[in-house]
Structures are given as C-alpha cells and as structure tokens.
Amino acid sequence: MSLHVKAGTSWPEVLDRAAAIAPEAFGDDCLNNLIGGQWQQVGEPAVMISPTDGNPMTRLSKVDAATAEEAVGRAGDAHKTWSDVPLAERKARVTAAVEAMAQARDELALLLAWEIGKPWKLACADVDRALDGVQWYLGEIDTMVAGRRPLPGPVSNIASWNYPMSVLVHSELVQLLAGNAVVAKTPSQGGATCLTLAHALMAREGLPATLLSGDGSELSPVLVRSPLLGALAFVGGRSNGGKIAATLVDTGHRHMLEQEGLNAWGIWNFSDWSSLAAHITKGFEYGKQRCTAYPRYVVQRGLVDQFLATYFPVVQGLKFGHPLAVENDDDPLPDLVYGPLISAAKSKELDDRAEDAMRFGAVPLYRGSMADGRFIDGQDTSAYHPPITLLAPPGASRLYHEEPFGPVDTVVVVDTEAELLAAMNASNGSLVASIACDDEELAARLAGEVHAFKVGINKPRSRGDRDEPFGGRGASWKGCFVGGELLVQAVTEGEPGEHLYGNFPGYNRYPDT
Numbered sequence: 001m002s003l004h005v006k007a008g009t010s011w012p013e014v015l016d017r018a019a020a021i022a023p024e025a026f027g028d029d030c031l032n033n034l035i036g037g038q039w040q041q042v043g044e045p046a047v048m049i050s051p052t053d054g055n056p057m058t059r060l061s062k063v064d065a066a067t068a069e070e071a072v073g074r075a076g077d078a079h080k081t082w083s084d085v086p087l088a089e090r091k092a093r094v095t096a097a098v099e100a101m102a103q104a105r106d107e108l109a110l111l112l113a114w115e116i117g118k119p120w121k122l123a124c125a126d127v128d129r130a131l132d133g134v135q136w137y138l139g140e141i142d143t144m145v146a147g148r149r150p151l152p153g154p155v156s157n158i159a160s161w162n163y164p165m166s167v168l169v170h171s172e173l174v175q176l177l178a179g180n181a182v183v184a185k186t187p188s189q190g191g192a193t194c195l196t197l198a199h200a201l202m203a204r205e206g207l208p209a210t211l212l213s214g215d216g217s218e219l220s221p222v223l224v225r226s227p228l229l230g231a232l233a234f235v236g237g238r239s240n241g242g243k244i245a246a247t248l249v250d251t252g253h254r255h256m257l258e259q260e261g262l263n264a265w266g267i268w269n270f271s272d273w274s275s276l277a278a279h280i281t282k283g284f285e286y287g288k289q290r291c292t293a294y295p296r297y298v299v300q301r302g303l304v305d306q307f308l309a310t311y312f313p314v315v316q317g318l319k320f321g322h323p324l325a326v327e328n329d330d331d332p333l334p335d336l337v338y339g340p341l342i343s344a345a346k347s348k349e350l351d352d353r354a355e356d357a358m359r360f361g362a363v364p365l366y367r368g369s370m371a372d373g374r375f376i377d378g379q380d381t382s383a384y385h386p387p388i389t390l391l392a393p394p395g396a397s398r399l400y401h402e403e404p405f406g407p408v409d410t411v412v413v414v415d416t417e418a419e420l421l422a423a424m425n426a427s428n429g430s431l432v433a434s435i436a437c438d439d440e441e442l443a444a445r446l447a448g449e450v451h452a453f454k455v456g457i458n459k460p461r462s463r464g465d466r467d468e469p470f471g472g473r474g475a476s477w478k479g480c481f482v483g484g485e486l487l488v489q490a491v492t493e494g495e496p497g498e499h500l501y502g503n504f505p506g507y508n509r510y511p512d513t
Helices: 011-021 065-082 087-103 105-116 120-144 164-177 192-204 216-225 238-248 273-283 301-316 344-359 417-424 440-447 485-490
Strands: 033-035 038-040 044-049 056-062 155-158 182-185 209-212 231-236 254-259 264-267 296-300 363-367 388-391 408-414 430-436 452-457 477-480 502-504 507-509
Touching: 011 056, 011 105, 011 192, 033 065, 033 192, 056 192, 065 182, 065 209, 065 216, 087 105, 087 120, 087 164, 087 192, 105 120, 105 164, 105 192, 120 164, 120 485, 155 164, 155 216, 164 182, 164 192, 164 231, 164 485, 182 216, 192 209, 216 238, 231 238, 238 254, 238 477, 264 417, 273 301, 296 301, 296 417, 301 363, 301 408, 344 363, 344 388, 344 408, 408 417, 417 440, 430 440, 440 452, 477 485
Parallel strands: 155 182, 155 231, 182 209, 231 254, 264 296, 264 430, 296 408, 388 408, 430 452
Antiparallel strands: 033 038, 033 209, 044 056, 254 477, 363 388, 477 502, 502 507
C-alpha cells in the first residue's frame, strides 16, 4: 500500500487558504503578532517544524520582553474601554467571531493536523468543542455576570500546545464575554498558525485580543507579573507552574494554574471487562497527550490476568500514523487513534524514561512497533511513538511518580485497598481518576480517598464542558477553579471579600465534582 498526502490537505495548500482568509495576520513567510488591535511583523523569526513529517512549515516572530510590555500596556488601555461595553454588544461581537471561525473550521482543523499532529476527527473535535462551548456561554452569560464586574486589568493566557482551540481560544472568548481584554502567548511547541487565524477572526469583530509569540523565559515575567494584568490562566507542567505560583505570591493576582498529575484507574473487585476495553481504547486518543489521560492502571493481584486479557487486544489494535495520508485522493482521511507526538525530542524522552524504568526493574509487558504505523514512504517518523506498557515501575523511576504525556502506560499490582490508594496517589494530586469496581458503594468509599479533583466510578472523567467545574488537588492545580459559572467568577469581581472555589494558600474550597 503506497500512501501520499491527500490532495488539498498539503501544508502549502492549507497555509495559503489560511493566509487568504486573514492576509493581515500572515506576513512574508512569517506569522505576525497582534498588538493593540493591529498585526505587526516584529521580533526575531524562528522556523516551525511539523511533527507530522519533520519539514519546515512557516516562521513565527518571537518578540522580546520590551515588546511584550508594550503589548500588555496596549491591552490595558483596550481593557478600560471594553469593560464599559454593554453586555449585549460584547455578546454580538463574540457571536460574530464564533460564526467566522465556524466558516473556517476545516482550515483551523487542518492547521492542527500539521502543527500538532492531530488526526482529522480529533482536530475537528477540538475546533467544534471550542465553538459549541462558547455558544453555551452566550446563552448563560447574562445570569453569570449579574451583580459582577470585569477585573481591573486584562487576563493573561499561557497555555500548552495540545488544545489551542478548545482550551485557549475557548477560555479567551469567555473572558471577553465577561468584559475583559485578553492577552495570549502562542505555545512554543505548536499551534501558532491555528491561533493566528483564530485571533485574526476575533480581531476583525473588534474583540480586544493580543497574541504574542516568544520564548517563555523572555515573556513570562511580563505575562505573569505585570501590574496591569487582572488575572493569569496557565496550562502546563508542574515545574513551570510551580515557579509561576511562587512569583504570584506577593501580587494578589487572580490565577488559574492547571498542572499535570498522574491520573490513574484503580481496578478492584471488578468484572465488567468489555466496558473497560472501550474506555482503554478511547483513552489512547491523541497519544495520551492531554491532561486528563490515564497512563496508570493499579490492579488487584487476583484480576491481573483478566485485565491483561482485556488490555492487550486494545493496545495491539491501535491505529497510529500520518494524519493526512491516503492511498487514493477519493479516500476519506484516516480514522486514527493518534498521530505523531509533539516533537522528535518528546519521542526520545519517552524512550529514555522507559529504559530508565526497566533499568531499575520495570518489566516490559508490551512494546509496539513502528512497522504497525501508517506512514508515507520515506517520511520523517522521528516524532512518532508506538505504545509501550510497563509492569511495576520502581519508585526510583520518573514513570512511577510523573505523567509521561504520551502513549506509555504503567501497571502496578496491589494486594490491599491501602496499596491501591497509595499507588493511585503517587503523584501528590491529579486532575482526574477512576475506580473500576462492581460494588458502587465500595467504589464511592475508595474514591473519597483518591487525591484527584474528579473521580469516576466505572467510567473515565474529563475536563468537561459548559457547567461542569474543573480543577485539581495537590500539586496538579493552583488558584481558582474553572468551568461554567466558576470560570466567569474567576475572571470577574463580586462583593468585596468574596471567596472563590479553588486551591489557595491556607484556604481550600471544593465544589461538588
């Protein structure tokens, strides 16, 4: 079988269509920055490489701290005006931006396929989830902002690369609805072109959005600590999140810092293996490159054989490869579970972590082959990674305590409920977890001891949409919780001295999750 990139979906074709939709945002082989409502080609150009085939895509202009300070100042000026705009007008402009993005939906999704390697269906879902979610807020925002006012300054957004639309753009549009100007940094590893097109459509409708590209070490001090900002929304790793939390201690800024955690399935006195198989299959979507993936299975010893009999057929049947490769141009785009990881460096990192765990005693249960992938002859496959499953990762290895953020699973065997809970809580807090147990009363009791924000019983949990709250426990989250009314509360002010749901020093308050 000989594969090629489906006609009409090649990178040059997709980029040309995006530039034709918003020529003001696309410079001479370089993405512009959005500052003060105008697209500007400022900064040092840097080449972006596609994880999908290892080839150069376009360049982005990385600005310095001084330019970022100027941009935040301009955003502060826009915020003063926008916060006085009547809600009806804000809703009309956000609605127009959502409609424009819906018209460009396929281009936005194809950009994601090239920039961050999302298979077609998952890329479309990322765009659709963002737009559908904002539509819901448009219907609910009047009640949510009643008696509340915008923050004193714009909201700064620093997000990871994996969900540019359904996390970053979605959050920005809700923040704008609530009366705040927004500032966003393009993720360093991918998604800049999709975000450029989305923000061009937002800016055309008069939404006060700022979009900057640059190195985090250069821009973070400005985008985190500027006294002009009203809040910070961050999505990323614990190391950077912890540093940011420390720098915010003396500022009083509102913050929502989403950090990773080792999400786990606990399997105890369980027999419904067919349902678990379906959950395991879906859990590999996008190569587990998401904050609510489940890379850890903690299994009662007497159930290990049945668990593995369920698990192996799933992992052996996973479809991965080039997201846009077809045999014939009349063929639909492939229905893959995942494409590449975000970079060749990430693929090597996973190999290194697996080798490290095995050196300390972990047992390889399954190691997939690149021969199982679906690739174009001769393409660069260095960012791709077949699934790996390890039994009993030792405590000395990073895979025991940390989220791999890729298709690497670990299985821990336990004999007691206490061991089950200890293994599920190995990372000092997580965003989600699940208990697979036939006795739902027992499952509920165990769930109460799991240090995760959301715990599912015989089902997975996710970030959620619309009115579902989201946050974390332990080191997986810092600051205000979000989702539905909580997201609007996090970026608005109510009565003096109000308490917000969230993880705050000396004050923890959790909604019903």
